[in-house]
Amino acid sequence: MSEEAKVLDSKEEQITLGITGMTCAACANRVEKKLSKVEGVRSAGVNLASEKASVTYDSNQTSVEKLMETVKKIGYGVREEKTTLAITGMTCAACSNRVEKVLNKVDGVVHANVNLANEKANIEYIAGQTNMDRLIAAVEKAGYNAKADSDADVDTEKAAREKEYKQQRNKFLLGALLSIWFLPQMISDLQMQYGFNVGFQYHINPWIQFLLATPVQFYVGGHFYRDAFHALRGGSANMATLVALGTSAAYFYSLAVVLTGANTGLYFEAAAIIITLILLGKLLEARAKGQTSEAIKKLIGLQAKTARVIRDGDEKDVPIEDVVVDDVIFVRAGEKIPVDGEIIEGSSSIDESMLTGESLPVSKEVGDSVIGATVNKHGSFTFKATKVGKDTALAQIIKLVEEAQGSKAPIQKLADKISGIFVPIVIGIAMVTFIITYFIAGFTPALISAVAVLVIACPCALGLATPTAVMVGTGKGAESGVLIKGAEHLESAHRVNTVVLDKTGTITKGEPEVTDIIPTEKFQPDEVLRLAGSAERGSEHPLGEAIVNRAKEKGHSLSDVTAFYAIPGHGIEVKVDGKHLHIGNKKLMDQQGIAFESLVNKMAQLEGQGKTAMLMAVDGELAGLIAVADTVKETSAEAIAKLKEMEIEVVMITGDNQRTAEAIAKQVGVDRVLAEVLPEDKSAEVEKLKKEGKVVAMVGDGINDAPALAAADIGIAIGTGTDVAIEAADVTLMRGDLLGIVDTIRLSKATMRKIRQNLFWAFAYNSLLIPVAAVGLLNPVLAGAAMAFSSVSVVTNTLFLRRWKPVRETG
Numbered sequence: 001m002s003e004e005a006k007v008l009d010s011k012e013e014q015i016t017l018g019i020t021g022m023t024c025a026a027c028a029n030r031v032e033k034k035l036s037k038v039e040g041v042r043s044a045g046v047n048l049a050s051e052k053a054s055v056t057y058d059s060n061q062t063s064v065e066k067l068m069e070t071v072k073k074i075g076y077g078v079r080e081e082k083t084t085l086a087i088t089g090m091t092c093a094a095c096s097n098r099v100e101k102v103l104n105k106v107d108g109v110v111h112a113n114v115n116l117a118n119e120k121a122n123i124e125y126i127a128g129q130t131n132m133d134r135l136i137a138a139v140e141k142a143g144y145n146a147k148a149d150s151d152a153d154v155d156t157e158k159a160a161r162e163k164e165y166k167q168q169r170n171k172f173l174l175g176a177l178l179s180i181w182f183l184p185q186m187i188s189d190l191q192m193q194y195g196f197n198v199g200f201q202y203h204i205n206p207w208i209q210f211l212l213a214t215p216v217q218f219y220v221g222g223h224f225y226r227d228a229f230h231a232l233r234g235g236s237a238n239m240a241t242l243v244a245l246g247t248s249a250a251y252f253y254s255l256a257v258v259l260t261g262a263n264t265g266l267y268f269e270a271a272a273i274i275i276t277l278i279l280l281g282k283l284l285e286a287r288a289k290g291q292t293s294e295a296i297k298k299l300i301g302l303q304a305k306t307a308r309v310i311r312d313g314d315e316k317d318v319p320i321e322d323v324v325v326d327d328v329i330f331v332r333a334g335e336k337i338p339v340d341g342e343i344i345e346g347s348s349s350i351d352e353s354m355l356t357g358e359s360l361p362v363s364k365e366v367g368d369s370v371i372g373a374t375v376n377k378h379g380s381f382t383f384k385a386t387k388v389g390k391d392t393a394l395a396q397i398i399k400l401v402e403e404a405q406g407s408k409a410p411i412q413k414l415a416d417k418i419s420g421i422f423v424p425i426v427i428g429i430a431m432v433t434f435i436i437t438y439f440i441a442g443f444t445p446a447l448i449s450a451v452a453v454l455v456i457a458c459p460c461a462l463g464l465a466t467p468t469a470v471m472v473g474t475g476k477g478a479e480s481g482v483l484i485k486g487a488e489h490l491e492s493a494h495r496v497n498t499v500v501l502d503k504t505g506t507i508t509k510g511e512p513e514v515t516d517i518i519p520t521e522k523f524q525p526d527e528v529l530r531l532a533g534s535a536e537r538g539s540e541h542p543l544g545e546a547i548v549n550r551a552k553e554k555g556h557s558l559s560d561v562t563a564f565y566a567i568p569g570h571g572i573e574v575k576v577d578g579k580h581l582h583i584g585n586k587k588l589m590d591q592q593g594i595a596f597e598s599l600v601n602k603m604a605q606l607e608g609q610g611k612t613a614m615l616m617a618v619d620g621e622l623a624g625l626i627a628v629a630d631t632v633k634e635t636s637a638e639a640i641a642k643l644k645e646m647e648i649e650v651v652m653i654t655g656d657n658q659r660t661a662e663a664i665a666k667q668v669g670v671d672r673v674l675a676e677v678l679p680e681d682k683s684a685e686v687e688k689l690k691k692e693g694k695v696v697a698m699v700g701d702g703i704n705d706a707p708a709l710a711a712a713d714i715g716i717a718i719g720t721g722t723d724v725a726i727e728a729a730d731v732t733l734m735r736g737d738l739l740g741i742v743d744t745i746r747l748s749k750a751t752m753r754k755i756r757q758n759l760f761w762a763f764a765y766n767s768l769l770i771p772v773a774a775v776g777l778l779n780p781v782l783a784g785a786a787m788a789f790s791s792v793s794v795v796t797n798t799l800f801l802r803r804w805k806p807v808r809e810t811g
Helices: 003-009 025-037 064-073 093-104 132-141 156-194 206-220 222-233 239-259 268-292 294-301 393-406 412-441 443-456 460-479 487-495 503-507 525-538 542-553 586-592 597-608 636-645 658-668 679-691 703-711 723-728 739-774 780-803
Strands: 012-020 041-047 052-058 077-079 081-088 109-115 120-125 145-148 306-311 314-319 328-331 340-346 348-351 362-364 381-387 482-484 498-502 513-519 561-567 571-576 579-584 612-618 621-629 649-653 672-674 696-700 714-718 731-733
Touching: 012 064, 025 041, 025 052, 025 064, 025 412, 025 460, 052 064, 064 077, 081 132, 093 109, 093 120, 093 132, 120 132, 132 145, 156 206, 156 268, 206 222, 206 239, 206 268, 222 239, 239 268, 239 412, 239 443, 268 780, 294 393, 294 460, 393 460, 393 482, 412 443, 412 460, 412 739, 443 739, 443 780, 460 482, 460 487, 460 739, 460 780, 482 487, 482 739, 487 714, 487 739, 498 503, 498 679, 498 703, 503 649, 503 658, 503 696, 513 525, 513 542, 513 597, 525 542, 525 561, 525 571, 525 579, 525 612, 525 621, 542 621, 579 586, 586 612, 597 612, 597 621, 597 658, 636 649, 636 658, 636 739, 649 658, 649 679, 658 672, 679 696, 679 703, 696 703, 696 739, 703 714, 714 739, 731 739, 739 780
Parallel strands: 498 649, 498 696, 649 672, 696 714, 714 731
Antiparallel strands: 012 052, 012 077, 041 052, 081 120, 081 145, 109 120, 306 314, 306 328, 328 381, 340 381, 348 362, 482 731, 513 621, 561 571, 571 579, 579 612, 612 621
């Protein structure tokens, strides 16, 4: 098959798999590399902090089952989701067998078990491969009815994590109970190594040491052996390999000494205490990691659980999962709005702070849209559902944040490269340490130094340094109304030194109003307004809409347009009531050969006040001038001042003429203005700034801003703008004001500061302590303690990022 045919025949899909069994960055890198090598895989990224793998693949060349098999083959597991369906229509065992077979054939279903007695199907499946709708459709196709069992509505991933945590906690408690008897002996031994006096000597009978250490070694620490075996079978090594090697060396050397009848030189306590301390570190790390994704939990918790749907004239509460598009829903005061929709009866004020961060309620009337999970403050109303399930605004936000948290920042590449070769290097250092120390000081010191090297090395901290910070950073952004689409954008934002602001709808509210109508001698103001309003009926430009609205307010009957031509960057040409009209700027008049000198001075005066002045000609003769003003947003000047404080250059870009643009710029404190820029030229202006060596963030809200948003180093869309602009942007500001830009850059800088701190400590820890262990100055037990808490310190340091607050709250 030719390359072109392969491309045409490809079917690209994306899936996220929950990976279990990873203990350090080496594990994550191993899974990522193996998945990337599977035929048909376009890209694969593994996040150690969230324990998830995001894979883009060609489903014609590979399958989810193949991906799962690859992960399992190298010694890790794939977390599977569980759900329960309530089945109706089954009458005998043949029915239940039929349903069971059908469900087991659904792509992505790992195992399905149908119980005839309770009429339920318990299903294990891969969430990215199938979903509830497909499972229900399969049952219905077989001739039965199914719906989600509300009793089974649990967070299976959370339950699995808690179960695993409890198992590890119980093992740690057992290990601590058995290891605590070694503490007096360890303190007694340490006084000999480090030359201090605690006033006592303490030694446990060798066989009692053996009895205490053995359960710790093989039961409490048994998973280290399993993980190490799986890693080696898959052709790699990880943290478990180091722990297993180090503690096994200490344990089996001590066992050999006991069997030969000697009573000195035992290191059972080192093996047992090291395993116990590492388990304690992992427990603390797991608890801390759970706090890094609190933003997602908060967002999910915002969702309403039920909706009051009006069907066949009756109101009934149904689970939110059962709401469908076009359902009519009634909402009382104080209740959460269950899904996105449009009000068809009633009015109210809605608290949308969960979406925009804006504390003031927003008034809503018939025809206005409402967003699921926002709160109805006062009146009651009825609305029609327009978006449900995964299509709601909140679901899209949750998805976006999850994808951002699962993405990988460019700064992580160095840590990934190092952690990928880290374990083999450490094993090599341990072997060299043993050989050199053996010839210098003998077997026992050589063994102790080698064990200390193996135990002190911890690639976990390297693997957690970046993703935990990304998870907290993107989560804090979402809480503050700043949606960052990926880790690379979160990282890039801190380097921005130039911000380009579109004027209309970004610096200003985008809701202009007619302020002045100045006719020439042959025309009356009302006639000018009526003709202009009729002409602009076909325009989607905000200035045109302002003229149409004013004409309607004045009660003018607007005529139909028989011909309409938009002239980008100049204005419009139309025919109304048999008259040939031109409305636009001076360039349009010049182009058409229409004299406008009589209104030049008045035009300059209005533009100096920040108003946009448009000339109108009727049948080739100047008819008058209409001025429109757009109100500046309340926070624009404050945001621009704060950007300047951060030594960031602010540039305003607009299609308005130079005089009007400079008047607006003066109001808000912008020093550099790019005026009279045609929509298609905005991206070119951004490219020019980039060629000057600037790192550019473009901020806009309209369709004509999309190319410029895509061309910038960072594209920032105002959330109140168009879907096209939001889609093209890297960051979306849900509030719609410019303080969100300040928050984006501040959050990026705070996150990068945490990442650098984490990476510094992770690198410094290993760089400093491995040599100390190699020269025999670090007891293996102390090495184990240091290793156990290295990852905890990195994650704990990251959690301080949760204290970050948006500029509105910091003042």
